[in-house]
Amino acid sequence: MESLANTSNTQYQFNNIQELLTVQLEKVRQQSPESFSKPIYTLPAISDNIEYQLEQYLEQEQKDHNGERIILIPYSLSDSHWTGILIDFQSDDQILRAEYINPINGFDVIPDRLQKQFAKVYPFAVLRSRNLLKHHDQRFSATLTVKNLLEALKYEQYPNSNPKSHQSHNSTRDENKTMTYSTENTSLKWVEEDTTIVTSTIHGPNEGETGSGKSTTIQFLAGATMKKIQVKVGPEKYLDHITAVGCFKNPELNNVTSSPLQKSETRCIAPVTTQLRDVLGTHESGEMIFCDAPGFGDTTGPEVDIANSIGVIEAIKGTKSVKLLALSSYKSLGDRGQGIQKLAHILIAMVHGIEDKLDAIFYAFTKYPEETDINALLVNIKTAKVDEDVTFKSDTAFVTVLNDMIDKTEDDAFKIEPTREIPKKLIKKLKKVHGIKNPEEVFRFSMNEETRASLADHVQRDKFSIICAMKHKDNDLVWYYLNDLKILKDLIKENFIRDA
Structure with missing residues (x-):
């Protein structure tokens, strides 16, 4: 990045940031006119303090x-600093990509007010957060926002393919709310020849299996420099947050974002390739x-949880081949080990016949105090829950996973300390894990009870709407709701949807 010290005051030479953006855009356009095949429009600056301004x-x-x-x-953003939004339209007015770019460290969450206004105008699209140039000083936000928007113009979100094949969005509405499901064409065919994909199975805060430090762990494993910083979350309120700092040697890390808030930042699969020779030494080969991956039990709601799982x-x-790095966060442990129980059930729901696939799982623990004896904690959960409660005793899959966690932590429970360690030790352990060789036969769709209940309620509303539409001989409405059910059935393949 060029020196910000020389450019930070540039923003004040213009009446407003829109003029700055327009002038810089014209300069770039003159330098390489062949790069701009679409018309580009800059909208006036918008403040999130003015109600409904973005929507209007x-x-x-x-x-x-x-x-x-x-x-x-x-x-x-709240008159504190500038951010940018880019929306790329196709010829049929469908949105190819919509990106929210915040240039200040620690402010990666898209504000709810912005999300709601965007969704009201474009109900079939998804606004995604994207990381480009960042800085800790809000005084540089205008300059960085302009740079980031111009940089984003050069970026093809879906290279060498038809973007329509990568993302589909379907919405169903009733008078009270809209449920949107978004599925990514994430077959990852471009990595099929690689031996292993390591995926993080997330366990997080009490309200959902999101937020355990999964994205931070990925940044750590890929060799990013990690640092503990304080992030402002309100007037005179700060949270400690471990995040990657400096420039990334691996450009794939630009797609990995973390947040200090109890909220998932990940909205699609973000693969990061690590060459083993860079971590373990030149004698190693392979990657x-x-x-x-998005967290299961996403804090955003059931519709996002469904899209994430699919x-x-x-x-x-x-x-x-797939290996599972299962993370457990101390912050979400619960007073009776509820967090460990949730983690076990995520694994059970996702992996068919998990009793025979335990060799593919490595357990790691984040945010645990140094003095915590994790093995003793797990043994205590087994004693308090399984040995004393007949319902847990009968849950054989849960007992099997819990016993596996106890066995694998007996000699050494792996605590991840991103700011004090190097990733070599953890990658060595992951290298020894036996991967699941037939993932297409083993992994299956799963959802939590809240999501299942919400989906069942949605299906019932569709069913009653069809009955009502038939009584009024409204064939178009009947077709609409039948098509909605068909989309759900094809996506989720649950019996209660098929029966409806």
Whole structure:
């Protein structure tokens, strides 16, 4: 990155950031006109303090323009710093990609108000967070936002392929809410020839299996420099957060983001390839591909949980071999070990016949105090839960996984300390793990009870809507709801959907 010290004041030479963006865009366009095949429009700067302003501007843009185009939007976040939004349209006005780019470290979460306004105008699209140039000083946000938006223009989200084949979005509505499911074409065919994909099975905060430090662990394993920083989350309120700092040697890490908040940042499979010789020494050959996958039980809601589960399982099925790095976070352990129980049941639900696949699982523990005896903690959970409760005793798969965790932590429970260790030790251990060689036969779709209940309720509403539409002889409405059920059935293949 060029010196920000020389450029940070540039933003004040213009009346507003839109003018700065327009001028810089024209300069880039003149330098390489062949790179700009679509019309590009810059919208006026938008403040999230002005209610519905983004929604109104997007609606007006739809009236003013159509067809292939890209729009760039400077967006002020609570008057604290600038961020950018890029929306890339196809000729049929469908969105090819929509990206939110925040240039300040620790501010990677897309604000809810922004998400809701975007979804109201574009209900069939997904706004994704993207990391480009970042800095800790908010004074540089205008300059960095302009640079990032111009850099994002050069980026083809889906190289060498038709983007429509990568993402499909289907929405179903009723008078109260909209449920959107998004599935990624994540067969990962471009890594089918590699031996192993290591995927993190996430266990996180009490409200869901998201947030255990999975993305941070991927950054650590891929060789990023890790540092503990304080992130401002409110007036005079800060959270400690371990994150990657500096420039990444591996460009694939740009797709991996972490957050100090109890909220999932990951929305699609993000594979990061690590050459073993770079970590273990020149005598080693081959590579490991770490997949930063969306968390199961996503905190955003059941529709995202469904999309995450489908995307992860379909991606895994396209590989030749899979090892599971199962993370447990101390913050979500619970007073009676509920977190360990949730982690075990995620593995059981995802892996068919898990009793025979335990060799493919490596357990690691994040955010645990140094003095914690993890093996003793697991033994205590078994004594308090399994030995005293007949319902747990009858859950043979859970007992099997818990016993496996106890056995594998008896001599050494692996605690991940990203700021104090190097990844060599953990990668050596993962290298010795036996991968699952037939993932397409082993991995299966799963969802938690909250998601299942929400989906069942949605299916029932569709069913009653069909009955009502038939009574009124509204064939178009009948077809709409039948098609909605068919989409769900094809995606999820659950009996209660088929029966409906």
